[in-house]
Amino acid sequence: MNVAPMNKKKTPLILLILAAAIGLAATTHDYFLLPENFFMHKGNKLNLHLLGGDVFTKQEEIGYQASKTSSFMLYQGKKKIDLIKVAKDSAAPVITYTMVNSGQGLIDMTRATEFVDASRDSYADYLSQAGLDKLAEKVKSGNQFRIKEKYTRYMKTLFSVDDHDGGVYDKDLNDVYEIILKDNPYNKKYGEDMSAIIKFKGKPESGASVNLYIKSIGGNVYSQNLTADKKGEVTFTMSREGIYMLRSTLIEPTKDKNADFESWWASYTFPFSSSDEVPNTYKEFGFGNVH
Helix, strand or coil, X not given: CCCCCCCCCCHHHHHHHHXXXXXXXXXXXXXXXXXXXXXXXXXCEEEEEEEEECCCCCCEEECCCHHHEEEEEEEECCEEEEHHHCCCCCCCCXXXXXXXXXXXXXXXXXXXXXXXXXXXXXXXXXXXXXXXXXXXXXXXCCCCCEEEEEEEEEEEEXXXXXXXXXXXXXXXXXXXXXXXXXXXXXXXXXXXXXXXXXXECCEECCCCEEEEEEECXXXXXXXXXXXXXXXXXXXXXXXXXXXXXXXXXXXXXXXXXXXXXXXXXXEEEEEECCCCCCCCECCCCCCCCCC
């Protein structure tokens, strides 16, 4: 059977569409920070991973990218350490850092703003999956063939060294889009409620859509969809031991001449355990057997 050769004139368009689809798929992954251990001691090395994936499942590991990192800070008590000064380009984990102070540690990473474009229909489907049906319909009914989005990611992770003191868990870092814990997860017990607030440009984001993922020992993921109240707050129950991740995305049309839409992505990972004896390593929570 003879197979007709592909029209060479169509090949660049097909490749362009495929590249855009791959780019959009990569963009819609969550990025989150994950220490190999959440409970450490002085002198231990913090090995911090930057992972990408859906539903709190590792699909890729991202090495440190200096050109795409606008902020990378460690907070412990009153100490503030700029990790950009010690991070090495392409390193995976993104940082290996010896812990010299006790208490809670909070790491905050902001990725530099990036751009992606997609077909009108692909972008409309993406908006629908994000629960933005009205915006999706507006895009679908438009006459614009390509849609361009600019996006920024904000990621936090909380861990402890020797003890759980030092209230950095609720530190407001003035990120454009930010998740802030209102309660200390280390003081919580089974069945107790936990709260967080979502802020956009310094103000509570009423109605923000938030996903809660709990990764239990062994790797099972339990999820819950939350909606912020008028104060920008969400409340959930500490229902099982594991690694918790809160994540939220905000997408809006923009007047920026270089993009049609802008999105902001925020994630916050932290542990919940009834005792420090619970397995707390990267491998034991099902993020792969490499580490």
